[in-house]
Amino acid sequence: MVSRIVVGAHYGFRDWLGQRVTAVFMALYTVIFGINALMLPEMSYEAWSGMFAGGFMRFMTFLFFLALFYHAWVGVRDIYMDYIKPVGIRLALHVITLFLLIGYAGWAARILWRL
C-alpha cells in the first residue's frame, strides 16, 4: 500500500495551467489598458468612463476581472498551503477567500454594466 501525504503548493496541473493562462491574458490586457489610457485626451469623467463603455473594452475588462479572481484564487491558496498548517484554519481561509472572490466578480459585473 502506498500511503502518501500530498503536500506543498502547486499541485494540480489544471490550476497551474489556469494560473498561467490567466496571467498571460492579464498581461495582454494591461498593455491594451495602458495604450487606451495613454490615448485619453483628458482625465475627465466622460473620457475615463467612456473608455470602458465600448463593447470591446467592457468585455475585455470583465474578462480581466474574472481572470484575476481565478488567478488570485489559485495563488492565494498556494500561499495558504505553504504557511498555514492547522487544517481547520486553512479550510476556513479557503472558504472565506472563495466567497470573497465570487462576491468581487458580482461587484465587478455591477460596476461595468451600470456604466
Add this chain to the structure above:
Amino acid sequence: MSEVTVRKQRPKHLALNEIRLPLPGFVSILHRISGAGLFLCLPLLLALFGNSVGSPESFAAYKETVGNPFVKLILFGLLWAYLHHFCAGIRFLLLDMHKGLDLAAARNSSKIVLVVSIALTLIIGVKLW
C-alpha cells in the same frame, strides 16, 4: 560504510527567518508579497474603480479620495506591487517555457525585473500625481 538515512520531515513548512536569499529568490518572494498585497487590497481597488466610472458625482468623490496623501501612498505601493508582479510574472512565464534558466541569465533577468518595475512605478506615479 555506515548507512545514514535522514528522514525528510514532511509536510514541510518554511522557516522564513533562516533563509538567506539570492537576488532571484528576492524577486520571487516579492512576487508573492505583491500578489498577496494586491489580493488584500482588492476591495479598495474595486471601490475606487466603481466610483471613478459610476457617475460624475462619484467621480468627484473618487478624485477627492485619491487626493488624500495617505491614500496616495497606498496606491503608490499598489502600483509598484502590480508592476513588480507583472514584470516578475512575465519572467516566471518565460522560465516556465525554459527560457533563461541558466544561472547568469536568471540573475540578470531578476535584476531587470527589479529595476524595470521600480522605474515604471516612478514614471507612472510621477505622471499621475
